[in-house]
Amino acid sequence: MGRIWDYVYWRLPVGKRQFFDKANNLLEKADSLKQILESGVKNSYNHRNELYNQMSGKIDGLANEVRRLHEENARLERIITHYHKQDMQMFWQEYRKDGESTVDAQKRFFLALPKTQGVNRNLQLLEKDLLKAFVRICDEHQLFYWLYAGTLLGAVRHKGFIPWDDDIDTCMAREDIDKLREILKDNQEYRLTVRYDAWGFCKQIRFTYKDSTVPVFIDVFPFDWISEATYEKWEGNQRVKRELKSELTDESNPLIREFRKAGCVDADSTIGVQVSKIFDKYFNKLREKNVVCDKKDAKGCLYSFDSWSYCDDRNIIAKDNFYPLKKIEFEGDKYYVPNNYIYILEELYGYDFYTFPCGEPHFVHADWKKNEKILEEEVKKRIK
Structure with missing residues (x-):
């Protein structure tokens, strides 16, 4: 080892x-x-x-x-x-034990890995608390979500967090995210933040506590519906993404200069309201070009053009690989995942996701150590 x-x-x-x-x-x-x-x-x-x-x-x-x-x-x-x-x-x-297959040995190994400790575990406990609240609100309002990316991998491989992971990844259809944002407008405990990232050319959508001093969130990535799960639809999505990127780097526009200087802006800010119109323009273009469609006409799903992602063609997913959703265990509770979640993981991580990664260590999203005291206090207050 x-x-x-x-x-x-x-x-x-x-x-x-x-x-x-x-x-x-x-x-x-x-x-x-x-x-x-x-x-x-x-x-x-x-x-x-x-x-x-x-x-x-x-x-x-x-x-x-x-x-x-x-x-x-x-x-x-x-x-x-x-x-x-x-x-x-x-x-x-x-x-491997005698008579044990390699796959079973790998499953046994990853399930036996101990959970992380200290500040990282406190962070994960608060993220789990947020996930429970997020799911409760979605269930109450019949909004569909699913675990995705590293969180889905953790659910399958570890039945919980990957020990070295520091975030939760979820997905929702774009129209359900819009509904959720409206539902949470007057919520006293939780909020959905939307920020525009000038350097990632994307929207950051996060479910978090209303108390902004608690630096914990879960990511909510939007998916769009496509009439056919084909490379042509993906390429149409990519063309619009490239056009968006081109406009967001055109510093002859005073708005873009201000946006790039700020780096990241809230959707409700003065700059954010204007930038949102640019994003809306390109989403409307996707509709005009018949790249995206309504759910009732969809045969596939596609990682949206305004997500933080390289958006490669592995993200073309046939609708029946996602739906109907099913539930699997994550940190002691059960949450929705795509119908054919093993296929999704193989598309994202390759066929050998039951092994050690070859490459650099996990990307750390923030310097959580400097918030160690806040996280410890919030765990005592919120986690029963």
């Missing part, structure tokens, strides 16, 4: 750090050269062409070097992944 984790988490991150350090240095050099070029243009028009030719050649050389580093990084990742798989095969052979 120690040898495998030492191999994966010692070698791979170091290689990535070396790669990114070198790439950043090259980009800094390119920025420096660009500044020299701009200065030359301002000071001497006659000298501009000469400087431009000199600097362009150097910048092209740096760009080629960055490209070469990307290729080398990809090659090293393939090598590390290859040896990681070999190590894992050996590990599972040694871990």
Whole structure:
């Protein structure tokens, strides 16, 4: 166990750090050269062409070097992944009991992993408390949700949180999110926050406590309905996403300059209200182009264009892989998951999701340690 984790988490991150350090240095050099070029243009028009030719050649050389580093990084990742798989095969052979299949050994291993402790566990307990409230409200108003991404993986593999996870991922159809937001307008305990992210080109939708001093939330990712679960629908969604990104990076527009300066804005803020109109415009375009449709006409679901996601074509899901929803255990209670949840996990994580990840450790969403006291106090107050 120690040898495998030492191999994966010692070698791979170091290689990535070396790669990114070198790439950043090259980009800094390119920025420096660009500044020299701009200065030359301002000071001497006659000298501009000469400087431009000199600097362009150097910048092209740096760009080629960055490209070469990307290729080398990809090659090293393939090598590390290859040896990681070999190590894992050996590990599972040694871990298996007599007569036990590899899959059963893997299931036994992950179910036996201890839960996290301290600040991370307090965070998870509060997120579980939020999830219960979220589900209760959805059930009362006949809104459909399902566990997704790392939370779905945790439910299947651990019957609860992945020990090193620090968030909860849920999904809802876009129209149900709109209804939920309206329902929670006057709620005294909970709220649904909607923020626009200028750098992620997306909406952040989160269910959280009304008390904004408690830094805990669960993500609610929107799904859209599509008339056919095809690559053409996904590509139509991608085209609109690219158009949205193009407009959100056009700093000739004063609104966009302000938006990007702010980084993230509430949907109800002055900037947020204007930005929401841009997002609505592109969603309407999806409807006009018949990329998305109403639920009654749908044969598939698609991770929405305004979600924080690379939105690759693995997110084209036939409707009957989602519906009817079913319930499985998560942290001692049962919650809705997609009908064919194993297929969903294989699409998201590959066929070997019952094994150790090969790559960098889990992404940490915030510095939870600085909120350790708040989380501890809230657990005492809220968790019975």
